[in-house]
Amino acid sequence: ARGPGRGLLLALALGGLARAGGVEVEPGGAHGESGGFQVVTFKWAHVQDPYVIALWILVASLAKIGNSLSLTSPKPEDPSAEFSSPLFFFFLMMDAGYFMPNRLFFGNLGTILLYAVVGTVWNAATTGLSLYGVFLSGLMGDLQIGLLDFLLFGSLIAAVDPVAVLAVFEEVHVNEVLFIIVFGESLLNDAVTVVLYNVFESFVALGGDNVTGLDCVKGIVSFFVVSLGGTLVGVVFAFLLSLVTRFTKHVRIIEPGFVCCSLSAILAITFCGICCQKYVKANISEQSATTVRYTMKMLASSAETIIFMFLGISAVNPFIWTWNTAFVLLTLVFISVYRAIGVVLQTWLLNRYRMVQLEPIDQVVLSYGGLRGAVAFALVVLLDGDKVKEKNLFVSTTIIVVFFTVIFQGLTIKPLVQWLKVKRSEHRDPRLNEKLHGRAFDHILSAIEDISGQIGHNYLRDKWSHFDRKFLSRVLMRRSAQKSRDRILNVFHELNLKDAISYVAEGERRGSLAFIRSPSTDNVVNVDFTPRSSTVEASVSYLLRENVSAVCLDMQSLEQRRRSIRDAEDMVTHHTLQQYLYKPRQEYKHLYSRHELTPTEDEKQDREIFHRTMRKRLESFKSTKLGLNQNKKAAKLYKRERAQKRRNSSIPNGKLPMESPVQNFTIKEKDLELSDTEEPPNYDEEMSGGIEFLASVTKDTASDSPAGIDNPVFSPDETLDRSLLTRLPPWLSPGETVVPSQRARTQIPHSPGTFRRLMPFRLSSKSVDSFLQANGPEERPPAALPESTH
């Protein structure tokens, strides 16, 4: 799905560039010699622009697809001529900032800052000085370089590149703390590098002899001023932006424009993105938020592609190649060695204060993950050839360094990480128990982490959120947005939205959009009549075919099973478990991706679990309230579940309930008659119609449960729910929750569970009073359902 969309987006970005970049495509055809009627005329000029753009897209896409960084162009030109716009970085940084996982980032801010600031300065200084030392020893031959040039080079080569790091670390699945440290470091050290670079560049411009001690002090001061100032500018800008979006309620169209136009220095951009994230998202409408998100991704992706494209183009440019073996090799050695040393030193320091220790393996990954990329390249290209005499040497060295780190280290880091981990546990057949309990342990652990408050910045976080709630949000957010900040309501709202979407998707998947197309067939039950064998294998393979997105990637467990042909069923069981066990947080929460927006798998999972939990809590709440005997109730519930299950178990796979031929018959009959008789007479009338309609659906599901639910946890609590439901149909009560349209409701995939899910909220809020009376004043009603304490 990435291809066409991306291509289109790239087209917009590249359109201007293609022309500015001097890619002259000769008008392909002649405009025709005068005289006579021509059967065919080529009016290339008319279509030139789109075609040039298309060509670029094609080339860029191919390059992306092949993941090859060494893109060649038929006409390599001096890239420095065009590559003068730092605009590209802004897109990258803005994007990264806007999508930054805030909580983790600030939780590890200290570490990240240390690595980014001290680490980068350390890398720049040591690399520059060491190279200078070797130069003094005469190993590099005769070069027109002074100490400052070396430091300049050191500072530009010190930057770990977020683009490269992201590209690699998205593949290598490391734990989230490590990820955020590497990513945060690469993000922030860009700023440090740029500041260092500017300082040294102006020193070089001044000339080595003219630099006084005062200038050095000024440089240091400017370092702080620029970085802090940049941050400040970013924060202020974000503030303004949030404020503006608060008042653009009636002009939604311009919202995306506001968000995207805020360009400033790198740090400003990054922090602007970070700060905006929360308030802007809350303020702007759903459509605008989506637009902003995709625009960000588009701009960032294009910028990234373009940068790497220039990198490739310049790599084949014969004019800039200046080879100096000692310089190139020593640069490679120094940046690797000093990074490793720097990481070890800083980690040693950090581990004395950190709650989450950085293990030796983390350190190896940290040092090895020091990829240089587009930032270094762009900086070196931007050097002024007049002032820096050996610019070409710097450029070619940088290109080699980038290629080496991105290609060699980038390719080897994954095996390295795997090897380091595998070394601990030898491979063997996982047993069912181990798999299940292991996953359970993961869940337990993450729950305990949540209860114990995890990272340990709670105090500050609490204070901040207090401040945030009291002042910032009040100023920056719309009142409606403030209200909807109630997290649980938000979640619920989103879940309902997604439910609605999935109804339609489910209908499409089943090949019947009848409920969308024709209003007369509202009550038609969509059951797939294709007979299917009821074996487990069949149903699993059916599921597999359907859930292409959830394809099990852990082929290993499959493979092993197959080798030891123990039991075909066993394999299926393992596979099913592997695929459908809920994943613990650490595994599924993928933090940031340059190209892909939020994965939906985990949301689906969250939704499922959320509904179950709420349902269970409601259950127990009701039982306490009504004074029912818990155990009896549970037993009853279980019995009902089993009954429900018997009715439903086979349906989700498109099979008919095999146990009762009568049911089978009724459904068929209904389908044949297009269920005109089933239609409630006056369900269009608002109040009574709604109730009756619902009642009929309930009856329906109780008798033959057409759409079926897979898991009885979702099954309706028939007695209690129905009575409450009839009293208060969900769509008649006020509130923002999304209720699926009536038509959708008849056809919803998991019909009994799904729309009942809309109930718990209102139920609980309705019954607050009696609950309070029953349990005394100090107990809190479950109406105030969980809210994030983080």
Place this chain on the structure above:
Amino acid sequence: MGSRSSHAAVIPDGDSIRRETGFSQASLLRLHHRFRALDRNKKGYLSRMDLQQIGALAVNPLGDRIIESFFPDGSQRVDFPGFVRVLAHFRPIEDEDTETQDPKKPEPLNSRRNKLHYAFQLYDLDRDGKISRHEMLQVLRLMVGVQVTEEQLENIADRTVQEADEDGDGAVSFVEFTKSLEKMDVEQKMSIRILK
């Protein structure tokens, strides 16, 4: 409970709690602060409601069972020592723990056995010391996505019980539970690094 005091410096019975759980002073302070943050009405104890407020637990399939584990024997409240005692199961096992092992003292809460036992009692709802097929099925139902049919679930539950069941009573006792996981690195899997 001293949790009404405004500063975390005072933890009642701090020393005895530390002896029992092995937490460091710093972690204990931190946990105490966390405890008071969770305790929204400054009651001095936590109710189920307090823990249910944690948003992340609502999307954790075992969240409610874990909450339940803080309230042994159906009690309605957990005080700070009880809170810490549960968390102590997840303290990483350190070298000094094994070195300074006093045979007279009871096993530390974070021993492998106790870690496993904590997990075991999450499964064993009726407290009969055995995970029955039904209990296994309930856990599976919690942990597996809705795409899996009940038929498959029962199948899986059967197999899981069979695999671990050695004496053929159709249920998994704690010994069998331990045995089925003997190759797993429970010490590492059931430890949180921050809980020192």
